Amino acid sequence: MAALGKIRSKGVLLICIISLGLFAFIAEEAFRSCESSSNDARQQVGEVLGEKINVTEFQKLVDEYTEVIKMQQGQDNLNEDQLNQVKDMVWNTYVQT
Incomplete structure (x- = not known):
């Protein structure tokens, strides 16, 4: 109490x-x-001509390009330099379009 x-x-x-x-x-x-x-x-990687590039879209394209290159070269994995080249290719496609 x-x-x-x-x-x-x-x-x-x-x-x-x-x-x-x-x-x-x-x-x-x-x-x-x-x-x-x-x-x-x-979540943005960058901006090209006023269009914002989302990290998930960018990574999806990088993964697609990586798969294509692995099939073309007959490899299971790409080394770090090759992955950087793929990322540069994807970025350049954004800039050029």
Whole structure:
């Protein structure tokens, strides 16, 4: 009973602490939703003639070019220099079109 009496006497303080916790939770979610819109800008590899190039699109094209070159050369894997050449080829196709 004594514990309930202490809780009742500190009721305003307890309500303030709970309210602050709820506010912090809601503010965090609002901050994350704003951050996700700026996350799109971080997902860009570059921009060519005003067209923004997304990293997933770029990587998809790199993977496609890599598969074509592996089939042409009859290899299972490409070394680092070859992969860099593939990335340069993909970038040049974006710039030229």
